[in-house]
Structure formats: C-alpha cells, structure tokens
Amino acid sequence: MLRPPRNRVDRRAVRVWTIELLFLTVPVAAGAVAAYWIFTSHPVWLGVLTGGFAVLILGLALAAPHAYRRLNRWEVTDEAVYTRTGWFTHVWRVAPMSRIQTVDTERGPVKRLFGLADVTVTTASSAGAIKIEALDHELAAELAERLTAMTQATPGDAT
Amino acid sequence: MTAWRPLHRRSLAASAAMSTAIVVPVVAVLIRTLPHDWTVPARAGMIAGAAALIVAGVLVFDLLRLRTTAWRLTGERLELRSGIAFREHRSVPRDRIRSVDLTADPVRRVLGLTVVKIGTGEHASGERAMLTLDPLSRRDAEELRGVLLGEAGQEGRDVPPRDVPLAELDWSWLRLAPLTVWTVAGGALIAGLAYKPLDALGVDLFESGAAAELWRWVTTRPWPAIPLLLAVNVLVGLVGAVAVFATAWGRYRLEREPGGLRLSRGLLTTRSLTLEERRLRGVELVEPLLLRLGGGARVKAVAAGLRKKEENEADDVAMLTPPMPRAAAGRVAERIAGAPLPGPHHRTPPAPGSRTPPIPDPHVRSHARPDLRPHPRAARTRRLRATVMSTAFLSAAAAAATWSWSPPSPWNWAWTVPLLALPVTTWLAVDAARGLGHALGERHLVTRAGSVVRRTVALDRGGIVGWTVSESYFQRRLGLITVSATTAAGDGHYDVLDVGAQEGLGLAARAVPGLLGPFLGIPGPGDPGAGEPRAGEPGEGASPSEAPRAGAVRSGTPETGAPGSGARLTGLPDRPRTPPAGRPGP
Structure with a gap:
C-alpha cells in the first residue's frame, strides 16, 4: 500500500478549521433553534430533534478538524x-x-x-x-x- | 506574409445564396398573412420588395464584415482584426496553434471557398478558443494550414497523398450506422424537429386535425396501429441514421501527415481537421452498448487542446472514425498509437469485403499482444451490491410516496418499476464488471471500463502528469482502489476502476518508473508513519533522494504518529535538482 506522506499539517490548522467551521455551523444551529422557538408551538419531540441537530453539527465542527489533521498529510x-x-x-x-x-x-x-x-x-x-x-x-x-x-x-x- | 490580408470577396456570393434561407420562410409567411383584398401585383411587389431588402441587408452586412476584417501571419504570430461596431484585435502565437479545421458547405464548395477555424488551445469556451477566417479561397486555406502546422511544401486538395491512409470509408460500415439510440427515437424526433418550422409556415399539426385523427385511429384499433406506428418510427429513424452517416462520413479518410493526423470527411459539407501529433496522448476505443452488441466501435483521439464540439456538430471533434467493425477499429487505434496495444487488438480476420488494407503495416510491429487483465471478483460484488441497494431504495421510496399520497391508480404500482428493471440493471452490472481491465503496453497504459458506453483507453505513458489513487469506504472493505492517471489531454484523467490494491499500485509504479515507487510502503491500512520507502517494490528505481534529509526550515511540533520524523516537519528537499544551489532566477 502507499505509505503516508511524511508531514502533517501545522498544529494551528486545527484552530483555523474549527473557527471556519463554526462560522458555518453556528448560524445554522442558531437558525434552527430560533425557528423552533418562533415558528412552532414548542412540541417536545421537535425540540429534542432540533437540539440534537444543533449539538451534533457543533460537535462535528469541534471534532472534525482533529480528524482532518490526522488524515491530511x-x-x-x-x-x-x-x-x-x-x-x-x-x-x-x-x-x-x-x-x-x-x-x-x-x-x-x-x-x-x-x-x-x-x-x-x-x-x-x-x-x-x-x-x-x-x-x-x-x-x-x-x-x-x-x-x-x-x-x-x-x-x-x-x- | 506580413501584410494585412482580407478575406475572400466571393464571400458575398455565398452570403447572397445563403440569404435564401431567410427569404424563403419570410416569403411563405408573407403569402399567408398579406391581406387578401390587395391586388396580385401589389402583393407580388410587396413580397419582392421584402426579399430584395433582405438580400441587400445581408450583402451590406457581409460587405462591412469583409471590409473590417483582416488577418496576417508574421513570423511568430497569427493576427486577426475584426468587428464592425466593436473592433477586436486577436493575436495568437504560432506555437500555440493546435488545430486547423477547414469546412466548406455545398455553397462555399461550389464557389471554391473554405472556412478556416484555428484552435488555440486556450481553456476558453466557444469562439474565444478559436480564430475563424470566414472564408478564404480553398488554395489559400490549404496553404495556411500547411504553413501553420509546419508542413514542408504545399499540397493541393486533389493531389493523392503519398501514404496509405490509416483508415478509409468502407460503405459496408453503413450497416453499423443505425446502431444508435437516435434510430429508436427516430420519427418522433424528426416530427418534433419539424414542428417549429411547419408551425411558422402556418401548418399546425394539432389544429389541422391530423393529430386528432391519428389519435382516434390508434385508440380505436390499437393492435394494428401501435406496431405499425412503431415500425414507421424505427423505419424513419433508420433512414435518418443512414442518411446522417452518409452525409457526415462520406469520403471519409484518415491519414498521417508529417507531424500530424488529418481527417477529411463529408459528402455535402466537407470538413478537414488536422491534429498535431505531438498533442496526441493516446487513443480511445468507444463502444456504446448498441454498437458494441452489433460488433462495432469508434476510435477517438486523446489529445490536448482540442476545441469543444459546436452546437451544430453531431460528433465530438476528437472522434476519428465513424462506427466501424471492432477489429478494424482496433487496427486503426494501433496504427494511430504507433505501438502494439494490448486489449484493443484483433483476433478475428478482417470482415469480408473490408477494403481497409490488411496487415502490412509500417506503423506497427506485429507480435503477440496479451489481452487485458481482468479485475478482481470484488469489483463485480461491488457493482451488484450497488444495483441491489439502489433498486431496494428506489422501490422503497416509491412505495412510501404511494402510501403517503395515494395517487391515482396506475401510479400505485410505481414501486414495481425498479424491481422489473432489475434483470436489466443486473445484466449491466455484471457486464460492466466483466468489461473492467487494464494492461501495460510497450508505450501505453491501457484501461477499459463501462457497460452502457464501454471505453478502452490507451494512454501514452509519457503523457501521464501525475497519479491520483483513491479508496472509498466501500472499496476499502473489498480491497479495491481506483488508480487514475492525470494527463493534459482529453478528460484530464483516465481511471483504472476497482483494481486490486496491490496490483493497481504496481501497475502505476511500472507505468511511470520512479514516480509512485518511492511512496510505496509496507504498512497495513490505518498505520500512519511506519512507512520507509522500500526499493524492491514493483516500482523499479525508488529514488535515492528519499534518504533522510536535514533541510528543515524550522523544527515544528513533534510528530505523534510518525516516529523519528519530528525534525522533518517541512520535508523540503535541501538542494534543488538541476541548477546547483538555486534561488529562482530574476
């Protein structure tokens, strides 16, 4: 198999990617929560779903850069x-x-x-x-x- | 040839003749629409006046165009000034010129004129990538073509060429012409195309009642009517396909010239395309399903800087042959490639009645050619799995849609459609897997894939400018990879799909020695960093430059995954290759 290239990307890249991803995901998550709050009659299941979605994409934004740095060489x-x-x-x-x-x-x-x-x-x-x-x-x-x-x-x- | 030169004056005659294409429909419309209480002379005068006005307008426009357009060829550049209202000056270095395309429709042919299109290989769309000289006299056009493509001496159009052509039309190929989807679309397509012009002339198929009549006839007597209609449809398609083949590929001839390939074809409109040999990076054998089942194939060039196909052209510009018997196509491909190719070779004797000259072939040494190596069974597994999964998904989605919306009755059964198609899709999957193959030729990397359109590409190994190896999640589980060779020509990359991991990497390493070899390592999957390059891998000649080097600009964060490589974060080569101790020049 191909051996991995020798160098990893700079450590600071994790912070950069995290910030870039948060720029994308925070508005989406906030939008979803706001839409739930304003436009619905607050059913519990939808609340759980919306909250889960927001937590998921924010979690991804925090976790993905680490994985990405591990994979990109x-x-x-x-x-x-x-x-x-x-x-x-x-x-x-x-x-x-x-x-x-x-x-x-x-x-x-x-x-x-x-x-x-x-x-x-x-x-x-x-x-x-x-x-x-x-x-x-x-x-x-x-x-x-x-x-x-x-x-x-x-x-x-x-x- | 440094003076500015005009286009040819006879263009005016051509334009006048062409303007009838506008005059005729206008006259037809006028005849229908002019008030009927006008006297006949008044109507005739009106119509004649309109016709004269159109012709005069076209002539004035063309005259202006001719007067404002000029071109010249200097030692280094081809320049073109054009534009009536918006002046434009284009200038192309001569070494950028990739192709010279001569086209003459029947009117221009009679007048001895030719439209010259010069491909500049820019990555621009449409007209920007081309310089068009419309028109030059035939002699000037041929001369310009010769000069631009560095040909010694000038060749008249009718002088027989010195070489045996690489391929020449054999009218028995006509039997392969109907093997396209257009034949099946046939009459319906033509009716659709004819609808607009007929509508403009005031013949409305629907209002005139013909369509209604037909519909009534079909619904009252479906049994004789439907097969009859289908038969008529296919018959019209058949005639259309044969006619298109004959007009497009009549007098077809592909020949080798010093430094290039020249393709000339066309029964009515003659075309002549010249392709520089040094832009050629290989050949491709294209077999659409119907044609393949009929035992035919076409040959396409893999060339850099070919212009895109235009809207009014039926065929790709790179297409070098009409549909022809597969064996003959294989021979043509080999002759173009100039080296024996594994795979697209011929085992069967030439088709009876084939006038293509047989074996004595100065271009290709003849010796045994191995067939392509098949790909692992896992490639078939992967295709079958994808077929079954997508069928299940489509059926489930259709069923769910039916269940939630309860549409009118025939749609209730929509979910069975993917299931009923399953035999066909399964056959396609198995056929696609069977078609996969690769091999290394003397000078070429050959790869084959596809079912609906099977492509066998022989890519010149010298034309490979890099490798991309990819392994998707599903491929990883089956031990497959896709190795794609990137190149400047054609599609930009040609893939060896779903090949076994070791075999694929070995293939790439052997195809371009020294490129991929140094990066081949032993470690298992998911084991980052344990890899020292191994010189004995299939890629002969792992480069010695792989020795540890100390050219680190800065020693950054220590590596966690790769033992002992912490100081090599930058991994820059310490010394540039050819010029000693190099900063870049001024």
Missing part, C-alpha cells in the same frame, strides 16, 4: 509532490516535479490571522491540482519559491 521530495486527503474516501495524489506548471500560495482571512497559507500545485491536467493545506506562511512561501525554481529548471511546457 503531505510531502515534497526532489522528484514529486505527494499528499493524502480524505475521510470516507482516501485520496493520494502524486505530481512529478517535472510536470508542475504553476505554484500558487493562498491565504484566507482566518488563516492569515494565524499565520498560515495554502499551497496549490497545478499540472497540465485539468484533474491534477494538488493542494497542500495550512502550512506556516513562511514555510509556504519558501516551498512555493523552491518548487518554482525546480519547475523552471525543467525544459518544455510540462504537458
């Missing part, structure tokens, strides 16, 4: 970029250095707050983009620079 060797992602479906991606076309770094607002960045590596394939998530931003910049240097060294248009 990455590695860059002289020859290739290698990542593993996925929860129900495990996905391993490999792109050889010689076929990399562009290297992008991206920093969302929350990630910027925590000093993190994503690096996306694309190849000539429309299906071949590889994203390394939540790196320390200095490391991300260094990685992008290194990858760019390496890919510039290979001749041809990498198709």
Whole structure:
C-alpha cells in the first residue's frame, strides 16, 4: 500500500478549521433553534430533534478538524509532490516535479490571522491540482519559491 | 506574409445564396398573412420588395464584415482584426496553434471557398478558443494550414497523398450506422424537429386535425396501429441514421501527415481537421452498448487542446472514425498509437469485403499482444451490491410516496418499476464488471471500463502528469482502489476502476518508473508513519533522494504518529535538482 506522506499539517490548522467551521455551523444551529422557538408551538419531540441537530453539527465542527489533521498529510521530495486527503474516501495524489506548471500560495482571512497559507500545485491536467493545506506562511512561501525554481529548471511546457 | 490580408470577396456570393434561407420562410409567411383584398401585383411587389431588402441587408452586412476584417501571419504570430461596431484585435502565437479545421458547405464548395477555424488551445469556451477566417479561397486555406502546422511544401486538395491512409470509408460500415439510440427515437424526433418550422409556415399539426385523427385511429384499433406506428418510427429513424452517416462520413479518410493526423470527411459539407501529433496522448476505443452488441466501435483521439464540439456538430471533434467493425477499429487505434496495444487488438480476420488494407503495416510491429487483465471478483460484488441497494431504495421510496399520497391508480404500482428493471440493471452490472481491465503496453497504459458506453483507453505513458489513487469506504472493505492517471489531454484523467490494491499500485509504479515507487510502503491500512520507502517494490528505481534529509526550515511540533520524523516537519528537499544551489532566477 502507499505509505503516508511524511508531514502533517501545522498544529494551528486545527484552530483555523474549527473557527471556519463554526462560522458555518453556528448560524445554522442558531437558525434552527430560533425557528423552533418562533415558528412552532414548542412540541417536545421537535425540540429534542432540533437540539440534537444543533449539538451534533457543533460537535462535528469541534471534532472534525482533529480528524482532518490526522488524515491530511503531505510531502515534497526532489522528484514529486505527494499528499493524502480524505475521510470516507482516501485520496493520494502524486505530481512529478517535472510536470508542475504553476505554484500558487493562498491565504484566507482566518488563516492569515494565524499565520498560515495554502499551497496549490497545478499540472497540465485539468484533474491534477494538488493542494497542500495550512502550512506556516513562511514555510509556504519558501516551498512555493523552491518548487518554482525546480519547475523552471525543467525544459518544455510540462504537458 | 506580413501584410494585412482580407478575406475572400466571393464571400458575398455565398452570403447572397445563403440569404435564401431567410427569404424563403419570410416569403411563405408573407403569402399567408398579406391581406387578401390587395391586388396580385401589389402583393407580388410587396413580397419582392421584402426579399430584395433582405438580400441587400445581408450583402451590406457581409460587405462591412469583409471590409473590417483582416488577418496576417508574421513570423511568430497569427493576427486577426475584426468587428464592425466593436473592433477586436486577436493575436495568437504560432506555437500555440493546435488545430486547423477547414469546412466548406455545398455553397462555399461550389464557389471554391473554405472556412478556416484555428484552435488555440486556450481553456476558453466557444469562439474565444478559436480564430475563424470566414472564408478564404480553398488554395489559400490549404496553404495556411500547411504553413501553420509546419508542413514542408504545399499540397493541393486533389493531389493523392503519398501514404496509405490509416483508415478509409468502407460503405459496408453503413450497416453499423443505425446502431444508435437516435434510430429508436427516430420519427418522433424528426416530427418534433419539424414542428417549429411547419408551425411558422402556418401548418399546425394539432389544429389541422391530423393529430386528432391519428389519435382516434390508434385508440380505436390499437393492435394494428401501435406496431405499425412503431415500425414507421424505427423505419424513419433508420433512414435518418443512414442518411446522417452518409452525409457526415462520406469520403471519409484518415491519414498521417508529417507531424500530424488529418481527417477529411463529408459528402455535402466537407470538413478537414488536422491534429498535431505531438498533442496526441493516446487513443480511445468507444463502444456504446448498441454498437458494441452489433460488433462495432469508434476510435477517438486523446489529445490536448482540442476545441469543444459546436452546437451544430453531431460528433465530438476528437472522434476519428465513424462506427466501424471492432477489429478494424482496433487496427486503426494501433496504427494511430504507433505501438502494439494490448486489449484493443484483433483476433478475428478482417470482415469480408473490408477494403481497409490488411496487415502490412509500417506503423506497427506485429507480435503477440496479451489481452487485458481482468479485475478482481470484488469489483463485480461491488457493482451488484450497488444495483441491489439502489433498486431496494428506489422501490422503497416509491412505495412510501404511494402510501403517503395515494395517487391515482396506475401510479400505485410505481414501486414495481425498479424491481422489473432489475434483470436489466443486473445484466449491466455484471457486464460492466466483466468489461473492467487494464494492461501495460510497450508505450501505453491501457484501461477499459463501462457497460452502457464501454471505453478502452490507451494512454501514452509519457503523457501521464501525475497519479491520483483513491479508496472509498466501500472499496476499502473489498480491497479495491481506483488508480487514475492525470494527463493534459482529453478528460484530464483516465481511471483504472476497482483494481486490486496491490496490483493497481504496481501497475502505476511500472507505468511511470520512479514516480509512485518511492511512496510505496509496507504498512497495513490505518498505520500512519511506519512507512520507509522500500526499493524492491514493483516500482523499479525508488529514488535515492528519499534518504533522510536535514533541510528543515524550522523544527515544528513533534510528530505523534510518525516516529523519528519530528525534525522533518517541512520535508523540503535541501538542494534543488538541476541548477546547483538555486534561488529562482530574476
């Protein structure tokens, strides 16, 4: 079987993902509870259901980032970029250095707050983009620079 | 050739001829709608005036278009200026040009004109990805095509080519033409298409009572009527399919030119598509179910930067052959690939009466080709399970819907439909599993999948730009994975579906030596970090660069799962490869 890539994502990523997920789930949970309070005549079973739903998605928002960090790994060797992602479906991606076309770094607002960045590596394939998530931003910049240097060294248009 | 050049003036004649397509319906509508108390000369004058106005308008527009459009070919670029109200200047580097497509409909053919479409390989939709020169004279078009695609010398259209063609139309293939769903849709489809224009001319099928008459006839005497109608429907579809095949693929010819493939076809409207060989990443054998049952197949190119199919085109641009006997299609695929392919090879002798030249084939060395390796039984289990589960789910959902809404009577039985379809879906599942297969050719990775449309793809191993290995929850329990090779061409990725885990990884490692090999490890599933690369895995040549390296930019949080890798959090290669000690250049 494929061995896991060597590196885990930065520890701060857990906090970032938690915050990002809470941005999504808190309004939904609050909306559900508010809808229950305002629009219904407070039947007990629906209350239990709504409460359960709210607790479930908030719990997921708190738990998922830990699992996500455990599952997402990455590695860059002289020859290739290698990542593993996925929860129900495990996905391993490999792109050889010689076929990399562009290297992008991206920093969302929350990630910027925590000093993190994503690096996306694309190849000539429309299906071949590889994203390394939540790196320390200095490391991300260094990685992008290194990858760019390496890919510039290979001749041809990498198709 | 650096001066700006105009389009061809005879375009005006073509436009005038084309404008009849607008004039005729307008005249028809006018004849019906003009007040009947007008005198005949008044009506005739009115109609003639309208016709003249339309033709004049079209001519003026075309004249303006011709006067404002100019193109030139410089040493590096092809440039096009166009636009009457909105001026546009497009400029494409010559090395970006991927395809040159010449089209001539009957009117333009008579006038010796050709529309040239130049594919630029941009990932843009529709017109943006193309430069259209409408029209050039046939000679100019051929010359431009030759120059753009770096062809030595100029070839007239009627000069016989030097090579034996890769494929040429055999009219016996016509028997495969009706094997599409369109035949079954047949007459109904044509009636639907004809409804609008007829309606515009004032012939209303429903109001005229013809439809009502027909309906009455069908309901009073269903037994003779329904089979008869179905037969007429299929007959019309049959004639339609054969006619479409003949017009689209008449005079079909696929030949190899220096640096490219050239496909020319068309009985009335002639088309000629040139495909650069260096953009070719493989071939695909496509077998839709009906065609497959009839023993036919088509060959499609796996190429980078092909333009998208346009609305008025029946076929994918990458489609290189019409439906043809499977054995012949396999031979064509091999010739295009230029290497023996396992799988889409031919065991059966060529079909009787086939004019496709047999074996003496300079492109392909002939030796025994192994068949594709089948996939594990678990792949079949997975498909059958999915079929049964989805049938059960659909039935249950339909039953629940019936129970809660109690719809009118025939719908009470809706829940049986998925059950009744079960034999068909089961057959499809088993057939799909039987179709799965893969192999490594001399230069190609071959993978086959699909039942409703079976595709056998031979992907050039040099064209693989990465791997994606995925393992879903259900696959994990059955020990299967999907290995997909990403590439710049065609669909972007080609999958080896539901292959055994070890075999699939071995295949990927051998297909592109040194890429996946270093990442193959021994540890069992769910055991993160125990993996040291193993050099002896099927991927020959695990790279030596895998040795522990000390290029860490910072030593971050210690790893919990991976023993001994704490200091390697960043895992950056210490030294860039080719240029020594490299920061990126300026």
